[in-house]
Amino acid sequence: xxxxxxxxxxxxxxxxxxxxxxxxxxxxxxxxxxxxxxxxxxxxxxxxxxxxxxxxxxxxxxxxxxxxxxxxxxxxxxxxxxxxxxxxxxxxxxxxxxxxxxxxxxxxxxxxxxxxxxxxxxxxxxxxxxxxxxxxxxxxxxxxxxxxxxxxxxxxxxxxxxxxxxxxxxxxxxxxxxxxxxxxxxxxxxxxxxxxxxxxxxxxx
Numbered sequence: 001x002x003x004x005x006x007x008x009x010x011x012x013x014x015x016x017x018x019x020x021x022x023x024x025x026x027x028x029x030x031x032x033x034x035x036x037x038x039x040x041x042x043x044x045x046x047x048x049x050x051x052x053x054x055x056x057x058x059x060x061x062x063x064x065x066x067x068x069x070x071x072x073x074x075x076x077x078x079x080x081x082x083x084x085x086x087x088x089x090x091x092x093x094x095x096x097x098x099x100x101x102x103x104x105x106x107x108x109x110x111x112x113x114x115x116x117x118x119x120x121x122x123x124x125x126x127x128x129x130x131x132x133x134x135x136x137x138x139x140x141x142x143x144x145x146x147x148x149x150x151x152x153x154x155x156x157x158x159x160x161x162x163x164x165x166x167x168x169x170x171x172x173x174x175x176x177x178x179x180x181x182x183x184x185x186x187x188x189x190x191x192x193x194x195x196x197x198x199x200x201x202x203x204x205x
Contacts, residue, residue, distance in 0.1 A: 001034060001059070004032070005034055007094065010095050018089050018093040021089055022086060026082060028068075029066060031065040032062065032065075033065055033072050034060050034061075038058075039059025040054040040055065041054070041055055063075060081114055084110060085117060091125065097131075098132065100134075100135070101134045102135050102136070104136070105137060105138055105139065105140070106136055106138065115140070115143050115146060119146040119147075141188045142184055144183045144187055145184040149169035149174050149183060152167070152169075152183065154167075154187075154195055164196055173190050
């Protein structure tokens with residue numbers, strides 16, 4: 001809520017763009033609501049302890065107005081996918097997006113088809129802000145289908161515990177099958193061991 005409120009206060013047009021993209025992805029909603037609600041804030045504890053005390057304060061909560069009924073669905077009752085997409089859109093519309101974003105397994109809590117939207121949002125963020133770099137880890141073949149081989153590095157731990165890396169664009173098994181299968185299908189069919197142990201092919205120019 002605080003992040004969305006900061007975007008709204010900084011530039012109403014940014015928030016409107018964020019909301020419009022969110023509603024395109026989730027057409028069952030009519031708007032994003034930021035509503036006042038009771039909250040708490042930490043205050044210094046002068047008793048000599050490190051534990052902060054909590055004091056009542058004014059806060060805000062996120063809700064989603066349903067298009068059909070007009071009722072407001074609290075964010076706490078929305079699906080993980082809705083909240084995750086909203087979070088990515090919020091990062092994309094920050095006045096100053098971070099230079100580095102680390103994402104672990106973005107497929108968690110997301111319908112496989114929705115991963116296309118996630119990748120599109122992240123690519124737009126990079127295009128709009130040339131200084132942002134995104135590094136993600138995944139075990140999902142559906143996510144791999146959204147990337148080119150030169151954008152994916154296979155990481156595999158050997159028998160001695162060392163991590164070996166191989167860019168998929170360097171693997172002949174990948175390059176020879178791309179005209180038939182998707183990247184996720186190749187990874188699933190060949191397996192980590194075969195792709196990690198394959199002989200590197202010359203990089204395409």
